[in-house]
Amino acid sequence: xxxxxxxxxxxxxxxxxxxxxxxxxxxxxxxxxxxxxxxxxxxxxxxxxxxxxxxxxxxxxxxxxxxxxxxxxxxxxxxxxxxxxxxxxxxxxxxxxxxxxxxxxx
Amino acid sequence: xxxxxxxxxxxxxxxxxxxxxxxxxxxxxxxxxxxxxxxxxxxxxxxxxxxxxxxxxxxxxxxxxxxxxxxxxxxxxxxxxxxxxxxxxxxxxxxxxxxxxxxxxxxxxxxxxxxxxxxxx
Numbered sequence: 001x002x003x004x005x006x007x008x009x010x011x012x013x014x015x016x017x018x019x020x021x022x023x024x025x026x027x028x029x030x031x032x033x034x035x036x037x038x039x040x041x042x043x044x045x046x047x048x049x050x051x052x053x054x055x056x057x058x059x060x061x062x063x064x065x066x067x068x069x070x071x072x073x074x075x076x077x078x079x080x081x082x083x084x085x086x087x088x089x090x091x092x093x094x095x096x097x098x099x100x101x102x103x104x105x106x
Numbered sequence: 107x108x109x110x111x112x113x114x115x116x117x118x119x120x121x122x123x124x125x126x127x128x129x130x131x132x133x134x135x136x137x138x139x140x141x142x143x144x145x146x147x148x149x150x151x152x153x154x155x156x157x158x159x160x161x162x163x164x165x166x167x168x169x170x171x172x173x174x175x176x177x178x179x180x181x182x183x184x185x186x187x188x189x190x191x192x193x194x195x196x197x198x199x200x201x202x203x204x205x206x207x208x209x210x211x212x213x214x215x216x217x218x219x220x221x222x223x224x225x226x227x
Contacts, residue, residue, distance in 0.1 A: 032212075032213050032214075034151075034214075041203075041219060041220060042151065042201075042214070042217060044205070044213060044214055044215045047209070047213040048213075054215070087151070087153075087213075089212035089213065092165070093153065093165040093166075093167075093211075094153050094167040094168065095212070096153065097150055097151040097152065097153065098150070099150045100150045100151075
């Protein structure tokens, strides 16, 4: 089970956002982060805990291992307000997603 | 560029069946695992099923095992999801997705736009 916190994060543009994802058992570094905006498919941001996907801005960074993971957005831009999901892919399927964190404008 | 286009969604009664399709282009289809992921209205993402490039490997979420069957036709660059004994809780937007061959079906860089399945009497 993947548990994300907080459910909603209110942040002002330009501020730093820190999103958490906890696994119920160790998933080593087999974790991804996705961004989803209303009416759109998710977008892969980070895979392997800390590797940015192609075209993802440097303000997005991932860290962690085992059971505790973090997505940090260093300086929020207007286009970053969205829902963020973590996803584990350790060992074998079925893979599981967290329930999501909504980042909203403060 | 990489494209995935789902179709086949619609309204179906509980206990009914539906077949979803995902037609792809812009990449070497046989090199890629392809995956179905769904999202119930207003809810989060749920991994449903995946299939390897040669169809050697498939797997399913527990919630659909025994009711859904994934398949692919590499000659048509297409993937399918045969859904039977549908339940109200299967109502969702169904996305097909894929990633780099090295991801072996674990991470998803490319997504379709989704197709809505509604199970209701």
